[in-house]
Amino acid sequence: xxxxxxxxxxxxxxxxxxxxxxxxxxxxxxxxxxxxxxxxxxxxxxxxxxxxxxxxxxxxxxxxxxxxxxxxxxxxxxxxxxxxxxxxxxxxxxxxxxxxxxxxxxxxxxxxxxxxxxxxxxxxxxxxxxxxxxxxxxxxxxxxxxxxxxxxxxxxxxxxxxxxxxxxxxxxxxxxxxxxxxxxxxxxxxxxxxxxxxxxxxxxxxxxxxxxxxxxxxxxxxxxxxxxxxxxxxxxxxxxxxxxxxxxxxxxxxxxxxxxxxxxxxxxxxxxxxxxxxxxxxxxxxxxxxxxxxxxxxxxxxxxxxxxxxxxxxxxxxxxxxxxxxxxxxxxxxxxxxxxxxxxxxxxxxxxxxxxxxxxxxxxxxxxxxxxxxxxxxxxxxxxxxxxxxxxxxxxxxxxxxxxxxxxxxxxxxxxxxxxxxxxxxxxxxxxxxxxxxxxxxxxxxx
Ligand SMILES: [Zn+2]
Numbered sequence: 001x002x003x004x005x006x007x008x009x010x011x012x013x014x015x016x017x018x019x020x021x022x023x024x025x026x027x028x029x030x031x032x033x034x035x036x037x038x039x040x041x042x043x044x045x046x047x048x049x050x051x052x053x054x055x056x057x058x059x060x061x062x063x064x065x066x067x068x069x070x071x072x073x074x075x076x077x078x079x080x081x082x083x084x085x086x087x088x089x090x091x092x093x094x095x096x097x098x099x100x101x102x103x104x105x106x107x108x109x110x111x112x113x114x115x116x117x118x119x120x121x122x123x124x125x126x127x128x129x130x131x132x133x134x135x136x137x138x139x140x141x142x143x144x145x146x147x148x149x150x151x152x153x154x155x156x157x158x159x160x161x162x163x164x165x166x167x168x169x170x171x172x173x174x175x176x177x178x179x180x181x182x183x184x185x186x187x188x189x190x191x192x193x194x195x196x197x198x199x200x201x202x203x204x205x206x207x208x209x210x211x212x213x214x215x216x217x218x219x220x221x222x223x224x225x226x227x228x229x230x231x232x233x234x235x236x237x238x239x240x241x242x243x244x245x246x247x248x249x250x251x252x253x254x255x256x257x258x259x260x261x262x263x264x265x266x267x268x269x270x271x272x273x274x275x276x277x278x279x280x281x282x283x284x285x286x287x288x289x290x291x292x293x294x295x296x297x298x299x300x301x302x303x304x305x306x307x308x309x310x311x312x313x314x315x316x317x318x319x320x321x322x323x324x325x326x327x328x329x330x331x332x333x334x335x336x337x338x339x340x341x342x343x344x345x346x347x348x349x350x351x352x353x354x355x356x357x358x359x360x361x362x363x364x365x366x367x368x369x370x371x372x373x374x375x376x377x378x379x380x381x382x383x384x385x386x387x388x389x390x391x392x393x394x395x396x397x398x399x400x401x402x403x404x405x406x407x408x409x410x411x412x413x414x415x416x417x418x419x420x421x422x423x424x425x426x427x428x429x430x431x432x433x434x435x436x437x438x439x440x441x442x443x444x445x446x447x
Contacts, residue, residue: 034320037185041323042316044181045238048150049173049311056172057154058109058206058213059123066150070128070203071103073184077191079103079130079201082222105129105222109205109212117158125151127213128203129222132187134334136196143198143223144334145231146186146326147214147282148179149207153305159208161382162306163445173311175304176207178238178319182296185323186330195334197229204282207235214282218289229339231286232330233295236304240318244270245325246297249283251275253292253340260294263328269321277345292340294329296322300365300379360421361445363387364398366409375399375430376412390427390440399435400428416442 047053047069054062074081081101084093091100110122128150134140152172157163160170171177180203187201200223206212218225230253237245250256250273257273264271277287283295298318303309333340363385367377375397381387392398398406401415402425419425421444428437 034317034324037320037323038316040188041178041181041185041238041319042311042314044184045173045177045314045316046311048177048180049171049309051169051171053171055154055170056150056152057156058125058151058209059114059119060154062154063125063151063205067104067126067128067203067205070150070180070184074103074128074130074187074201077130077184077187079132079187079191082131082200083129084222103128103130105217105220107216107220109209109216111206111210111212113158113209117156125205125213127205127217129217130187130201131223132190132194132199132201134196134198135194139196140198142227142229142339143200144195144229144330145200145202145286146183146234146330147202147204147231147286148183148234149176149204149213149282150180151205151208151213152176153208160305160307162308165307168307170305170307171310173309173314174236174238174298174301175309176235177311178236178314179234182234182237182319182323182326185320186327189327190330195331197334198223199330199334200228207282211282211285214285218285225289225291228286228291230292230294230333231283232326232333233281233283233286233293234326235281235295235297236300237296237298237322238314238316238319239298239301240269240315240322241298242270243268243321244272244299245322246272246274246299248274248279248295248297249277249287249293251343251345252277252287252294253342255336255340256292256294259332260329263325263332265328267321269325275345290342290344292342296326298322300367302365302380302382304365359445360416360419361386361443362416362440363443364392366412373397374407376406376409386440386443390438392427392429392438392440393431395431397430398427399430400426402426 053066056063056066081103083102083105084100085102088100105127108122109125153159153170155167183201190199204213277293278284281295283293287293363382364378364387365380367379377397380394381392404415406412419442421442424439424441426439
């Protein structure tokens with residue numbers, strides 16, 4: 001619910017004219033494409049994040065309907081079908097017939113999350129994939145994958161941070177209708193003006209259930225995986241604030257830091273580069289195969305994984321700026337004479353197995369960008385949560401939890417999931433440089 005004093009109509013008209021004038025002036029400065037792009041992005045997000053698609057939960061009618069819509073969009077954009085449909089009569093995996101090609105990569109998704117929610121046999125679902133052939137015959141056999149997951153939580157409370165909203169539809173406008181709209185806009189631009197290398201557009205399902213769609217993709221890739229020069233992932237790019245864009249994976253190829261820097265032209269975004277190629281989204285599936293990756297991210301917010309992540313809160317103009325930067329980055333990777341030099345960073349064990357099925361709850365909102373700060377920096381705490389009651393607040397850096405040292409999100413998760421709901425735990429944190437200690441009583445997720 002929003003409280004807002006309505007302006008009298010005359011003032012509103014005056015404000016509207018002023019806004020229109022300002023918009024025209026922006027157009028005169030030679031940036032008409034940003035506002036056109038923002039309109040398209042907002043329309044696509046509004047479609048995907050409409051209640052009619054019921055939050056696009058993997059294996060639901062809303063998810064299937066979103067996939068059909070994406071396939072129709074690919075057809076309308078004139079993109080090429082690359083997936084071989086082995087279910088069509090007479091088609092096999094090595095069949096060259098055009099009749100056998102489709103946009104949808106159908107599979108049965110299985111994983112611990114699904115098993116946990118009573119579906120050990122998995123659910124039938126689909127990625128939606130297309131290609132824009134490169135214009136340079138000597139490089140067109142190599143591809144840059146632009147990817148985004150289109151699934152969200154649907155009505156499920158698994159993974160939801162607002163269990164009190166029960167089976168309310170979680171529309172996932174930012175997570176990840178925003179990324180889906182971003183790669184549709186990029187597909188449109190690369191179709192109109194192809195790069196030297198080919199571009200593969202990949203909409204993944206099952207991300208929220210454990211990166212299931214992107215894992216299926218890399219294990220059953222419709223294009224040879226050793227031809228993938230890079231993967232650029234878009235997950236939550238619709239909430240640009242203070243011009244700040246987090247970019248994961250900058251350390252996964254030698255050329256990426258400089259390449260990213262030169263792509264960031266005026267009016268610049270404030271880039272927050274993080275070296276790591278592993279993270280909680282689909283780029284991890286590709287980096288595990290040794291492919292250089294980037295993940296663009298406008299950071300967490302209080303609506304993350306809640307029923308309030310709706311299209312009204314999307315900054316489409318900000319997202320259009322992210323897309324403009326991404327287009328320059330993807331073109332730079334796809335047009336350079338030689339491939340990127342991959343840098344492999346040893347995979348570190350991420351989540352302890354004890355996390356599986358744990359329902360312990362503290363209510364912290366971690367700052368995903370603070371990768372180089374030792375400890376877990378918070379962008380906020382949920383109102384009324386155990387963290388809130390314990391006095392933790394935005395800006396605090398947790399350095400010790402229940403006697404265990406906290407170095408990052410992963411050591412924090414391990415420390416948290418070593419406890420049970422109802423336990424009282426000592427938390428050491430830094431606030432404004434001072435070391436403080438508090439005690440929190442852990443809650444239960446879902447209550
Ligand atoms: Zn998510």
